[in-house]
Amino acid sequence: GAGVSQSPSNKVTEKGKDVELRCDPISGHTALYWYRQSLGQGLEFLIYFQGNSAPDKSGLPSDRFSAERTGGSVSTLTIQRTQQEDSAVYLCASSLATGWGYYEQYFGPGTRLTVT
Amino acid sequence: ILNVEQSPQSLHVQEGDSTNFTCSFPSSNFYALHWYRWETAKSPEALFVMTLNGDEKKKGRISATLNTKEGYSYLYIKGSQPEDSATYLCAFTMEYGNKLVFGAGTILRVKS
Numbered sequence: 001g002a003g004v005s006q007s008p009s010n011k012v013t014e015k016g017k018d019v020e021l022r023c024d025p026i027s028g029h030t031a032l033y034w035y036r037q038s039l040g041q042g043l044e045f046l047i048y049f050q051g052n053s054a055p056d057k058s059g060l061p062s063d064r065f066s067a068e069r070t071g072g073s074v075s076t077l078t079i080q081r082t083q084q085e086d087s088a089v090y091l092c093a094s095s096l097a098t099g100w101g102y103y104e105q106y107f108g109p110g111t112r113l114t115v116t
Numbered sequence: 117i118l119n120v121e122q123s124p125q126s127l128h129v130q131e132g133d134s135t136n137f138t139c140s141f142p143s144s145n146f147y148a149l150h151w152y153r154w155e156t157a158k159s160p161e162a163l164f165v166m167t168l169n170g171d172e173k174k175k176g177r178i179s180a181t182l183n184t185k186e187g188y189s190y191l192y193i194k195g196s197q198p199e200d201s202a203t204y205l206c207a208f209t210m211e212y213g214n215k216l217v218f219g220a221g222t223i224l225r226v227k228s
Contacts, residue, residue, distance in 0.1 A: 003159070004159070033216075035218075040220075041220065042120075042205070042218045042219055042220040042221060043160075043205065043207070043216075043218035044218075045215045045216065045217070045218075048215070056215070058215075059215070091159075091160070093160075102147075102148050102165060102167060103165070104150065104162035104165050105150075105162065105216070106159075106162070107152075107159040107160040107161075108159055109158070109159050110159070
């Protein structure tokens with residue numbers, strides 16, 4: 001079946017511009033996660049959504065970052081007024097459920113964001 | 117602050133060698149330990165999810181063990197092949213949380 005898809009695969013933007021990154025999770029997966037990997041760093045948790053519950057935004061690095069998940073499916077991560085330190089690979093993942101971290105997560109191919 | 121340490125940072129081996137990596141994590145409030153393989157230009161792929169102290173999991177030539185009391189997990193690859201070249205990530209989650217805290221990964225390169 002179809003895996004997690006993300007778009008665009010690459011995005012180059014100028015400092016100060018806003019960007020939107022999209023994630024289509026696996027159908028039927030109720031939990032959706034966003035991570036990023038900056039150069040030389042491990043994967044950093046940003047936000048997760050579970051069903052209709054309020055998202056856990058505790059990993060968002062600043063108020064320039066926001067995310068939405070519409071209809072329990074597609075998610076958009078928005079970065080406003082991008083800065084060079086936002087350059088990273090942004091990964092989306094989904095899983096059957098959350099609650100205890102037991103379920104393996106299925107990752108998308110990522111969006112490589114470069115802020116010039 | 118939760119800290120997940122992986123060692124070594126990188127490893128270069130010859131085809132046929134067996135190898136192992138270490139993941140260290142906080143032993144208190146443990147719930148699950150995940151291992152992922154991330155090949156270049158591909159998505160991270162789940163290898164194992166382990167929850168019980170003493171767990172051992174195996175998938176083909178790859179196996180993993182878990183010690184929750186001392187806070188470490190080992191990943192073993194028997195008879196490494198060039199296609200095993202990837203970054204191996206471990207991630208830890210606490211009992212009352214859902215977030216995965218990832219280590220920086222171990223980069224494995226297998227030469228033929």
